[in-house]
Amino acid sequence: MTTVDHLRQVRLGNLRTVLLALVDRPGSRADLAARTGLTKATLSNLTEPLLANGILVEEPATLAGMGRPSKPLRFHPDGPVAVGAEINVSHLAVETLGLDGETLDRHLVPADMRKVPADEVLDRVAALVREVSGPRKLLGAGLAIPGVVHDGVVVRAPNLPKLVGVPLAEGLTARLGVEVELDNEANLAALAHLWPKHLAGEDFVHVTADVGIGAGVVLGGEVYRGASGFAGELGHVVIERNGVRCTCGSRGCVERYAGLDVILREAGRRHLDSLGKALQAGDPRAVGAVRNAGEALGVGIATLMNLFDVPTVVLGGSYAVLYDHLSEAVQSEMDGRVLAGGERHTRLLASPLGEFAVVRGAAGLITRRAVQQPERLFA
Numbered sequence: 001m002t003t004v005d006h007l008r009q010v011r012l013g014n015l016r017t018v019l020l021a022l023v024d025r026p027g028s029r030a031d032l033a034a035r036t037g038l039t040k041a042t043l044s045n046l047t048e049p050l051l052a053n054g055i056l057v058e059e060p061a062t063l064a065g066m067g068r069p070s071k072p073l074r075f076h077p078d079g080p081v082a083v084g085a086e087i088n089v090s091h092l093a094v095e096t097l098g099l100d101g102e103t104l105d106r107h108l109v110p111a112d113m114r115k116v117p118a119d120e121v122l123d124r125v126a127a128l129v130r131e132v133s134g135p136r137k138l139l140g141a142g143l144a145i146p147g148v149v150h151d152g153v154v155v156r157a158p159n160l161p162k163l164v165g166v167p168l169a170e171g172l173t174a175r176l177g178v179e180v181e182l183d184n185e186a187n188l189a190a191l192a193h194l195w196p197k198h199l200a201g202e203d204f205v206h207v208t209a210d211v212g213i214g215a216g217v218v219l220g221g222e223v224y225r226g227a228s229g230f231a232g233e234l235g236h237v238v239i240e241r242n243g244v245r246c247t248c249g250s251r252g253c254v255e256r257y258a259g260l261d262v263i264l265r266e267a268g269r270r271h272l273d274s275l276g277k278a279l280q281a282g283d284p285r286a287v288g289a290v291r292n293a294g295e296a297l298g299v300g301i302a303t304l305m306n307l308f309d310v311p312t313v314v315l316g317g318s319y320a321v322l323y324d325h326l327s328e329a330v331q332s333e334m335d336g337r338v339l340a341g342g343e344r345h346t347r348l349l350a351s352p353l354g355e356f357a358v359v360r361g362a363a364g365l366i367t368r369r370a371v372q373q374p375e376r377l378f379a
């Protein structure tokens with residue numbers, strides 16, 4: 001490496017440190033210098049181009065205590081943004097995220113996407129992305145899909161067969177003129193709990209139920225995808241060797257006992273809303289169905305925790321809605337089956353992010369990369 005390259009690398013590394021500090025919270029130059037360990041001169045030098053390019057903004061001076069007035073720096077409210085988009089079986093969703101993690105706009109459009117051709121799906125997604133990003137500079141778009149993704153292509157999506165094998169990221173890039181990253185929705189929902197704020201530590205599993213069961217495994221602060229994108233298929237962990245046949249070809253998969261369709265059927269309800277009302281009213285059939293699902297889910301989760309030694313499980317999506325009636329059974333199975341549980345307490349949480357977790361993670365994939373590779377901000 002030449003000296004010039006080396007200096008450039010050092011500068012980019014410092015820039016990343018400053019941006020990460022600002023994602024944490026705004027701060028004056030003096031405050032940022034103290035938090036990052038950089039000198040004030042280096043700091044001014046690094047922030048100058050960020051201010052000039054409208055990425056940061058300097059707020060009016062505030063008098064703090066006895067000291068000199070400080071002018072906090074923060075991400076510019078009209079600065080560059082990323083958009084997260086989700087193609088789901090029953091809806092399209094988009095969210096615009098600032099570099100500081102602020103949600104600027106979001107929409108969820110109910111639509112049956114199962115039979116829509118890929119080109120039309122991409123046209124509709126592109127239109128929604130343009131609508132929510134507005135005139136701001138668009139850093140890129142994250143695209144979430146309920147299927148297994150490998151190398152930017154969907155390799156398995158039982159509920160969206162028209163999208164399998166289609167280069168979706170490429171198609172959306174052609175429409176929007178920005179970089180597009182395609183990933184599985186469960187991975188992105190997990191990422192939303194990691195960036196821009198750590199909501200569940202650095203080692204956790206995020207589990208949701210929709211048509212299937214999705215799990216995103218986060219190890220050491222990174223989403224673990226596996227060799228070909230199939231990691232975290234908790235729904236197809238076998239809990240009964242000779243159990244019920246599953247759509248995957250196996251038997252006794254967790255999904256056949258704890259999937260949302262199974263819970264609704266066992267509870268005699270058609271929708272999550274009506275199940276929620278039945279649970280509130282103490283309907284014994286509904287309560288029993290959710291408890292049984294919780295036990296099955298807990299057994300599957302305990303297996304995952306034993307394999308990866310993750311201390312925390314976050315229940316999201318429909319599971320977060322059912323959390324009050326589900327958690328006791330899940331926790332009880334975890335307590336009885338997780339080997340590390342005796343050493344330190346295993347933690348079960350309800351996701352605070354609601355139905356927008358997936359799009360938030362999809363946008364976060366792009367803003368996180370821009371902060372980690374700051375040269376992207378000046379491209």
Ligand SMILES: [Zn+2]
Nearest residue numbers: 236246248253
């Ligand atoms: Zn299965």
